[in-house]
Amino acid sequence: MYPVTDLLAANLHEVFGNRDPASRRAAIDRIYTEDVVFTDPEGVTTGIDALEDKAATLLTNAPADFEFTEDGQRYAGPLTGALAWTFGPPGTPAVRGIDVITVRDGRIATILTMFTA
DSSP states (O other): OOOHHHHHHIIIIIIITOOOHHHHHHHHHHHEEEEEEEEETTEEEESHHHHHHHHHHHHHHSOTTOEEEEEEEEEEOSSEEEEEEEEESTTSOSEEEEEEEEEETTEEEEEEEEEOO
């Protein structure tokens, strides 16, 4: 069981911002439910293996100097949370977005990712 604010940070930094496959997988196994549902403008991804593939593909296709940075405070309720972020070279983000999560049994069950227009 992890606090919602910790899950928000782990999702961003330990999974989607982590270029090391072994430690990324360890984080995935620790913080998500097996049936996690990830939704972004590209579609819906279901399950931890598919989520791992999504994170790996994102990082493989991004330039080496791109990193995720928190863009404001973490917002949390008992079973939901939100975190705005940027992705790009330090100081010059290429993308801004927000993740909204729901938590079940102390793990992330759903993630909704939205980008700025």
